[in-house]
Amino acid sequence: MTVHDKNAEAYWKANLRLIIGSLIIWALVSYGFGIIFRPLLAGIAIGGTDLGFWFAQQGSIITFIILIFFYAWKMNKLDKAYGLDEE
Amino acid sequence: MSQFAINLLFVGGSFALYIVIAIWARAGSTKEFYVAGGGVHPVMNGMATAADWMSAASFISMAGLISVGGYANSTYLMGWTGGYVLLAMLLAPYLRKFGKFTVPDFIGDRFYSSGARLVAVACLIIASVTYVIGQMTGAGVAFSRFLEVSSDAGLIIAAVIVFMYAVLGGMKGITYTQVAQYVVLIVAYTIPAVFISLQLTDTFLPPLGLFSDHVQSGVPLLQKLDEVVRELGFVDYTADVDNKLNMVLFTLSLMIGTAGLPHVIIRFFTVPKVADARWSAGWALVFIAILYLTAPAVASMARLNLMTTIFPNGPTADAVKYEERPDWIKNWEKTGLIKHDDLNGDGRIQLYNHSPAFAATATERGWKGNELEVNNDILVLANPEIANLPGWVVGLIAAGGLAAALSTAAGLLLAISSAISHDLIKGSINPHITEKQELLYARISMGLAIVVATWLGMDPPGFAAQTVALAFGIAAASIFPALMMGIFSKRVNSKGAIWGMVAGMVFTCVYIFLYLGWFFIPGTASFENIPENWIFGISPLSIGAIGAAINFLVAFGVSAVTEQPPKAIQDLVESVRFPRGAGTAVDH
Structure with a gap:
């Protein structure tokens, strides 16, 4: 079916907003905390090193998992709210 | 029982398990053969995808590179996981809605052009062959140790086994075999790690052990490690890097590449629902x-x-005597992957960083150069032996390493052969070939790909994980942008997509070949691959991110000055954006 109505457009916009928000967090924990801003976090000690090291080796991975599950949950709700789910 | 017999038992046992499951699952349903994961729960499919994805690079090579590079090589950790975020949000649900089986299928249909399809096939083949070179390197290392032969002989044995394994074919499509492979590889990876974490930090979970105190010295493990390596002239393990640009671009290349690799994307084409x-x-x-x-x-x-x-008595005391070296060094010396050269003739093994900054200390201690060369790729496999763990743990890790290398290599070979026989020959050159001929072409291309990958794997462009990283750069620069623009833009047309892919691909490959040899043929590099020679300090491993940016720019630029895509195509783009109306994936 082709979907051209306002409803579909609103759904797509909501999806894009969600993606952009998620990708900002995605970039912040890896490129931000893990790499570029590591010197700024150097004061926060954790197990013999600093927070930036933790984000680069563990924190970013854990955040990625949370992000995907959050996105999947939120999108499945959006699918239903806009009546665009598969059933 | 000798270690050799134990290894044989574990490796043989795990292989027997995969074959039994394959036969059992195949008898259950022939449809499974085509629709891998169709009707399979997302958790199971996730596990199978993980087995497909984690290769010799993740299992055998990555920890070795982090071990040597410390913080600087965190790029591999972030890069090879962060790509799944892109996959989940930017590609997987829409490609599932599109509902066909191969990446060139989508690109060919969306850009309504067999030219685009051909370019996608070429990109897919170049990325996959490069990836297989890395797998062969890793499998060769595993076989050489476990059969106690030279690394070249190990590589050839690996090639033969991968070929037989891949030709069995259908095994790849069966989700439950991959679930078993996942279980074998994850058990093999984590058990030695738990033992070692308990030994060193008295912490059961290795990820927590990493940030715990070192039992013998009472200081945090990472601090202790920093102190030890500093004493021997190495850079601190946790030291920050100066070249942040390169680190960012490398991580980005790996992430985008993850989302652009055909054998991973395929898994999402065939789940039951969007x-x-x-x-x-x-x-x-x-x-x-x-x-x-x-x-x-x-x-x-x-x-x-x-x-x-x-x-053994700390970095400031004398090194161990060569005569008293532990067994694991003796074992690995047979493979040629550890070499000792007693430069100062004192009968001891000095392992340190022979750099100008450390020269004074070295002279003072009577050292004339680093005497032990350890290949990074052996570290994970040798780890249980270094920690004196029981023989069955050593056997287990051999089985895990081979499961990782073989499952991914076989998956990639199938992707290559289907690209050649299905997308290239049947889809473009001669649509009338019979199924039998198609299968024959598939086998021939598989054989050719193995021969090329093995030959180049003899003198690989890098350690397993680095070679694989190059493959990611190539996929990042070519396939990912085309897929993403195909979904998120209605304006990009066939000319834009083709020129974008060609530009991204050629740019990335040329940059890589300049430093690592033309077509990876040893001895043909135009420049030595050292940081001083890199343009703006960007390493060949990181260039894929720039290649992807070029791809996007060229595609938008060319599309802007040429025609709109036809209405039917714009409707197709519209339809993949909404889950409603997704049937099951169709064969074609």
């Missing part, structure tokens, strides 16, 4: 993360154990 594609990506990452959260602990602990073995 919603499942999203969940599947999440579950895949959970199962991948179990290994990826363990790897940095393995890396740091292996480095510390290695240093303690060589300097």
